[in-house]
Amino acid sequence: MSGGATGIRLSAAIVCKNNERSISATIESIRGLCDEIVAVDSGSTDRTIEMLEAAGAKVIRSAWLGHVKTKQMALEACAGAWVLCIDSDESVRPDLAAAISRAIDQAGSDQNVGGFMVNRKVYYKGVALNYAWQPEWRCRVVRRGAASWGGIDPHDVLSVQPGRGGTRKLAGTLRHDSFETFLEQLGKQVRYAQIQAEGMIREGYRTNPLTPIRLMVSPPAAFFKQLVLKRALLDGRAGWMAAACAGAQALMKQVALMEMSEERLARGDARK
Numbered sequence: 374m375s376g377g378a379t380g381i382r383l384s385a386a387i388v389c390k391n392n393e394r395s396i397s398a399t400i401e402s403i404r405g406l407c408d409e410i411v412a413v414d415s416g417s418t419d420r421t422i423e424m425l426e427a428a429g430a431k432v433i434r435s436a437w438l439g440h441v442k443t444k445q446m447a448l449e450a451c452a453g454a455w456v457l458c459i460d461s462d463e464s465v466r467p468d469l470a471a472a473i474s475r476a477i478d479q480a481g482s483d484q485n486v487g488g489f490m491v492n493r494k495v496y497y498k499g500v501a502l503n504y505a506w507q508p509e510w511r512c513r514v515v516r517r518g519a520a521s522w523g524g525i526d527p528h529d530v531l532s533v534q535p536g537r538g539g540t541r542k543l544a545g546t547l548r549h550d551s552f553e554t555f556l557e558q559l560g561k562q563v564r565y566a567q568i569q570a571e572g573m574i575r576e577g578y579r580t581n582p583l584t585p586i587r588l589m590v591s592p593p594a595a596f597f598k599q600l601v602l603k604r605a606l607l608d609g610r611a612g613w614m615a616a617a618c619a620g621a622q623a624l625m626k627q628v629a630l631m632e633m634s635e636e637r638l639a640r641g642d643a644r645k
Contacts, residue, residue: 379454389417410430413435487515490511502608508600556572565622
């Protein structure tokens with residue numbers, strides 16, 4: 374398939390900050406697949422930028438604008454006919470790389486196809502969690518100019534714009550090495566709960582009579598969903614810990630929403 378006016382078939386869009394631990398695997402996984410790497414770095418002080426530039430990446434230095442806006446900046450900076458949006462702690466497994474290459478070749482200039490969904494799997498100590506959080510379909514390969522990032526930080530969502538074609542699912546795995554220990558994951562979830570609650574409050578969320586019930590029901594429901602309905606128990610001890618993290622995340626989100634909403638009401642500036 375032609376790369377269009379720029380001659381670039383497939384670009385990779387990455388956002389990063391202090392990811393020297395994982396960025397090497399990310400770069401290596403797209404070597405030979407992507408013709409261009411564009412990375413938006415938000416203040417790395419480790420070797421992240423050095424490693425990206427050594428791989429020939431175009432590095433854009435920017436203040437952190439939030440998950441959605443920063444990823445949109447990276448997407449817009451790409452020149453390829455197609456763009457693979459990949460996080461700095463993710464890597465494309467060989468089966469997925471082959472599927473992506475075939476898919477964009479076959480799609481060509483067919484405007485009925487605007488993007489492709491890939492399944493992301495969390496890896497813990499080098500082993501895939503095949504049940505916890507599965508399946509996790511994410512739109513990550515899009516025709517340039519046909520998609521944009523949205524959602525509420527930190528839960529960003531890449532979507533093909535209305536009228537710009539549909540999406541199809543690809544075989545293969547997008548590997549996600551987001552944490553080394555579940556204690557590290559819990560720490561991330563505290564930060565993410567705060568960010569998500571702040572975003573929801575900005576959108577006008579307020580507590581209501583059902584809020585205490587959500588606080589009581591959501592955590593065990595999230596734990597049960599992962600452990601039993603998703604069958605995370607088949608992932609062994611790691612599956613149990615993943616389910617526990619899901620419950621903890623639900624708890625932290627509800628607590629943050631309650632506290633922030635009540636503080637805003639006390640200031641008298643909640644939306645009516």
